[in-house]
Amino acid sequence: MKKILVANRGEIAIRVMKTAEKMGIKTVAVFSTADRHAPHVKFADEAVCIGEPPSTQSYLRGDKIIEVAKQLHADAIHPGYGFLSENAEFAELCEQNNIVFIGPRSKAIKIMGSKLAAKEAVKHYNIPMVPGIDEAITDISKAKEIAKEIGFPILIKASAGGGGKGMRIVEKENELESQMNRAISEATSAFGDGSVFIEKYVTSPRHIEIQIMADSYGNILHFFERECSIQRRHQKVVEEAPSSILTPELRHKMGEAAVLVAKSCDYLGAGTVEFLLDADRNYYFLEMNTRLQVEHPVSEIISGVDLVELQIRVARGEALPMKQDDLKIHGHALELRVYAEDPLNDFLPSVGHLDTYKLPVGKGIRVDNGYEEGMDIPIYYDPMLSKLITYGKSREEAIQLMLKAISDYDVQGVKTTLPFGTYVFEHEAFRSGNFDTNFVKKHYELEATKEHLKVEEKIAALIALKKYLEDQKLVRLPNS
Template sequence: MKKILVANRGEIAIRVMKTAKKMGIKTVAIYSTADRNAPHVKFADEAVCIGEAPSSESYLRGDKIIEVAKNLHVDGIHPGYGFLSENADFAELTEKNNIVFIGPRSKAIKIMGSKLAAKEAVKAYNIPMVPGIDEAITDVEKAKSIAREIGFPILIKASAGGGGKGMRVVEKESDLESQMTRAISEATSAFGDGSVFIEKYVTSPRHIEIQIMADSHNNILHFFERECSIQRRHQKVVEEAPSAVLSPELRTKMGEAAVKVARSCDYLGAGTVEFLIDADHNFYFLEMNTRLQVEHPVTELITGIDLVELQIKVARGEALDMNQEDLNIEGHALELRVYAEDPLNDFLPSVGNLSTYKLPVGEGIRVDNGFEEGMDIPIYYDPMLSKLITYGATREEAIQLMIKAIENYQVEGVQTTLAFGKFVCEHEAFCSGNFDTHFVKNFYSPEALQQKTENEGKIASLIALKQYLNDQKLLRLPN
C-alpha cells in the first residue's frame, strides 16, 4: 500500500495522515470549497477539491471519491469516522473498484448498522441484552402491551439510529403514543428509516465501550474499555480509559463479549462494541460501531498502540502480531471533545472566526486538531474543533493535567465546550467516579457554569491585586 486517500476532513484526516506518513505511505486529501484552506489539505501530499460546501455535494459523494482515487492510483481509502465511514454501499463500491477499504467488509457494516440486525446476529453468542423486543414495531397497542410486560420506564429507539436521534424515554403509558410518533418521524427524517423498537430503560446507566481489532487470519483482540458516560443530547463529550468502575473480572468478561460480537458478523479491522452497565454492574450489549471512534486516542495512550497503524496493516492482509496476553493497561487517559458550541445556550453550535487559537503543549498533553488561528468555523459540518487528550500515571493526574490544559487553551471568536470540560473535571461526582449518563441532567446548568466562571474571575482579580500591592511595596523599599 503506497498511497491512501483519506475520505474525511479536519482533525481525523490529519490523524490518519500522520500515521500513513510514519509508515512511508503517500496521502491524498479531499476537500470541499469551504475547506480549501483547511490544515488537512496542506498536510497531505496531494489534495483534490471534491465539490461544494454542503457534505451532500462533497464528502458524501462516494462516486466522486472513487473517481479521484482511481485517477490518482490510490491503493486504499480510509474513511475516518462520520460521513461515509459506516456506509456499506461505499465500502462495496471501493472493493468493486479494486481499492482497499480500510475498514470492515460491507456485510458487517450492514449487519451492525441496524440495531435490530445486530441483536439478531449476536443472539447465538449468549451476550446479555437489555430486556425488550428485538423487532421493528409501529403498532401502538402492541407497544403498550410490551411496555407493560417489561415495565416502565422504557426506551424507544430507532433501529438505524445514532447520536440520540429517534430516541425517546417514556415514563408512563399515557405518553407512549405521542413519543412513539415523534421517534418514528425523527428516525425517518434523520436516517430514511422509521423502524423503531422498544427496550427497558436502564436507570443510572454507564456507557462503556470496548475497542476491538480483527484481522483476516481469524484473530480478534480487545484493547480494553473506554468510559463514555459524560454526554449531552446522548452524544459523548468527555471520555476516559480505563473506566473507574470496572473490576479486572468485569473487564475480562466484557472484553470477551466484545470479541464474540465481532465474531458474530465476521468482522475485519477496528470496531467498537458498546455496552450499558446498570447500578449493579450488570452489562448489556447496545450496538457495534463499525469504524474508528472519535475517542480512540485514550485507548492508544493506555496501551501504547497506534490503532490507525493496525487498521492499515490489517487492511493490507497482515496478521495481528500480538496476543491478548501481550496487552496491558498503563496509566490513565482523558479526552475532551472541543466543540464550537455554547454550553451556556444548550450547547448550540457557535459560528464565527477563530481570532485567537492557541493550543496547550506539554508532557502528557495531546491535541488532535483540525483548525488554525484566523479560520472561520464552517456551518456545514460537525462543529468539533479538536480533541484535547491528557495522560497521567493515575486518573487524578490525568484530570489535573486536563484542567491545566483547558486553562492554557486559548480560543476567541467562538464559544467552546472548554469551560464545560473544566466544570466536569472539577466536579466532585466526576472526580469520585460516582456518575452516570445523567451527569449533565443531574449536575450541570448554564447558571452553575456561569457562577463558577464568575467566582474564578473574582479570585484571579484578587490574586492579581495582591501581587500588584506586593510589587508596589517592594518598589518603595529603600536600597
C-alpha cells in the first residue's frame, strides 16, 4: 500500500494522514471549494477538488472520489468518520474497482447499519439487550400493546438512525401516537427509511462503548472501554477512558460481549460496540458503529496503540501484532469536542471568522485539529473545530490538566464549547463519577437558563433606566 486517498476533511483527515506519513505511505486529499485553503489540503501529498461546498456535491460523491483514486493510482481509501464511512454501497464500489476500503466489508456495514438487523445478528450470542421488539412497526394499536407489555417509559427509535434523529422518549400512553408519527416522519426525512422499533427506556443510563479491532485471520481484540455519558441532543461532547464506574470483572464481561458482537457479523477492522449501563450495572447492547469513532484518541492513549495504523495494517492483509493479554490500561484520558457552538444558546452553531485561534501545548496534551487562525467556519459541515485530549496517571490529574488546557486555548470570533467543558470538568457530579446521560439536562440546562435570565434582567433594567431618564427629560422640559 503506497498511496491512500482520505475521503474526509478537517481534523480526522489530518489525523489519518499523520499516521500514513509515519508509515511511509503517500496521501491524497479531496476537498470542496469551501475547503480550498483548509489545513488537510495543505498537509496531503496531493489534493483534488471534487465539487461545490454542499457535501452531496463533494464529500458524499462516492463515484467522483473513486474516479480521483483511480486517476492518481491510490491503492486504498480511508473514509474517516461521517460522510461515506458507513456507506455499504461505497465500500462495494471500492471493492469493484480494486481499491482497498479501509474499513469493514460491506456486508458487516449493512447488518450493523440497521439496528433491527444488528439485534437479529447479536441475539444468537446471548448478549443482553434492552427489552423491546425486534421488528419494524408502524401500527399504533400494536405499538400500544407492546408498550404496555414492557412498561413505560419507552423509547421509539429509527432502525436506520443515528445522532438522535428519529428518536422519541414516551412517558405515557396518550403521548404514544403523536410521538410515533413524529419519529417515523423524522426517520423518513433523515434516512429515507421510516422504520422504527420500540424498546424499554433505561432511565439514568450510562453510555459505555468498547473499541474493537479485527483482522482477516479471525483475531478480534478489544481495547477497553470509553465512557461517553456527557451528551447534548444525544450527541457526545465529553469522553473518557477508562470509565470511572466499571470494575475489572464488568470490563472483562463487556469486552468479551463486544468481541462476540464483532464475530456475529464477520467483522474486519476498527469498530465500536455501544452499550447502555443501568443504575444496577446491568449492561445492554445498543448498536455497533462500523468505523473509527471521533473519540478514538482516548482509547489509543490508555492502551498505547495507534488505531489508524492497525486499521491500515489489517486492511493490507496483516494479522494483528498483539494478543488480548498484551493489552493493559495505562493512566486516564479525557476528550472534549471543541465545537463552534454557543453553549448558552442551546448549542446552536456559531459560524464566523477565526480572528484568533491558538491551541494549548504541553506534556499530556494532544489536540487533533482541523482549522487555523484566519479561516472561516463553513456552514455546510459539522461545526467541530478540534478535539482536546489530556492524559494523566490518574483521573484527577487528567481533569486538572484539561482545565488548564481549556484556559490556555484562545479562540476569538466564534463561540465554542470550551466554557461548557470547564463547567463539566469542574462540576462535582462529573468529578465524583456520579453522573449519567442526563447530566446536561439535570445540571447544565438549569445553569444556562439562569444565565439567560440574568442577561434578560440586565437588558430589562437598562431599558427601564433609559425610559426613566427620557421621562425625567420630559418632566424638566416645561421649566427650561
